[in-house]
Amino acid sequence: MRFDVFTLFPGMFVGVFDDSILQRARDAGLIEIHTHNLRDFTYDKHHVCDDTPYGGGGGMVMKPEPIFEAIEKVLGDDPAQRPPLVLTTPQGRVFDTDMAREFAQQPRLAILCGHYEGIDERVRTLVTAEVSIGDYVLTGGEIPAMVLVDAIARFIPGVVGDPGAPHQDSHATGLLEHPHYTRPLEFRAMRVPDILLSGHHANIERWRRNESLRRTLKRRPDLLRQVALSEADKNFLRELGWVESPISNV
Numbered sequence: 024m025r026f027d028v029f030t031l032f033p034g035m036f037v038g039v040f041d042d043s044i045l046q047r048a049r050d051a052g053l054i055e056i057h058t059h060n061l062r063d064f065t066y067d068k069h070h071v072c073d074d075t076p077y078g079g080g081g082g083m084v085m086k087p088e089p090i091f092e093a094i095e096k097v098l099g100d101d102p103a104q105r106p107p108l109v110l111t112t113p114q115g116r117v118f119d120t121d122m123a124r125e126f127a128q129q130p131r132l133a134i135l136c137g138h139y140e141g142i143d144e145r146v147r148t149l150v151t152a153e154v155s156i157g158d159y160v161l162t163g164g165e166i167p168a169m170v171l172v173d174a175i176a177r178f179i180p181g182v183v184g185d186p187g188a189p190h191q192d193s194h195a196t197g198l199l200e201h202p203h204y205t206r207p208l209e210f211r212a213m214r215v216p217d218i219l220l221s222g223h224h225a226n227i228e229r230w231r232r233n234e235s236l237r238r239t240l241k242r243r244p245d246l247l248r249q250v251a252l253s254e255a256d257k258n259f260l261r262e263l264g265w266v267e268s269p270i271s272n273v
């Protein structure tokens with residue numbers, strides 16, 4: 024999958040995309056990440072990309088011309104032939120696992136990073152989706168773009184060493200994931216639960232499912248309304264004091 028990121032600050036991506044799992048995925052040819060500096064698509068001496076807002080007020084607004092120029096040069100003149108273009112904005116749909124999975128089906132995705140007060144409104148005519156990473160405001164869209172690339176890349180086969188992991192992790196199943204343990208068996212008087220040493224696969228799976236339900240009930244009970252629960256799940260949750268909501272989303 025190819026990512027094209029349009030930004031005023033390409034330097035912010037150095038390191039993040041050049042280390043660990045994303046770097047390995049790039050080396051293996053599973054993902055390509057191209058950052059494009061919007062200043063390279065200006066024609067004035069000072070490469071100006073922002074200006075004061077019409078109507079007055081503080082802050083600067085990103086000018087439309089370099090953005091249109093960059094998108095048309097890199098993604099093509101014909102909007103119908105372009106890959107999806109995501110605008111990072113706190114006004115967008117809040118990013119989640121389903122969106123990451125959907126975007127991971129695309130061969131190519133472009134991401135536009137706002138900065139300052141944001142972009143000139145006319146840029147929105149170029150955009151196919153507006154995505155927020157949460158209900159707070161950051162200084163720029165670069166960190167949101169990194170979040171998107173990382174979360175989407177995990178759903179591309181081969182990027183994560185254990186191919187099952189992205190589909191079993193928290194949120195992918197609709198629940199929070201069960202606890203994990205590794206060696207040593209005992210650490211500072213804390214012992215690994217015996218069930219994990221039993222070698223009994225079915226019992227271990229049931230324990231993991233129950234711990235996942237326990238965690239979700241304690242930390243994110245709202246998620247239980249959106250997940251398909253078996254009778255065994257419901258019985259376990261009832262033992263923990265869960266009362267089934269009359270309003271279920273599944």
Ligand SMILES: C[S@@+](CC[C@H](N)C(=O)[O-])C[C@H]1O[C@@H](n2cnc3c(N)ncnc32)[C@H](O)[C@@H]1O
Nearest residue numbers: 111112113137140141155156160161163164167
């Ligand atoms: C300071 S913000 C502008 C906020 C804008 N004035 C508003 O109130 O909607 C600058 C840029 O950061 C990015 N940004 C900030 N918070 C974000 C969030 N929660 N999700 C995605 N992008 C965000 C966007 O690209 C935005 O254009």
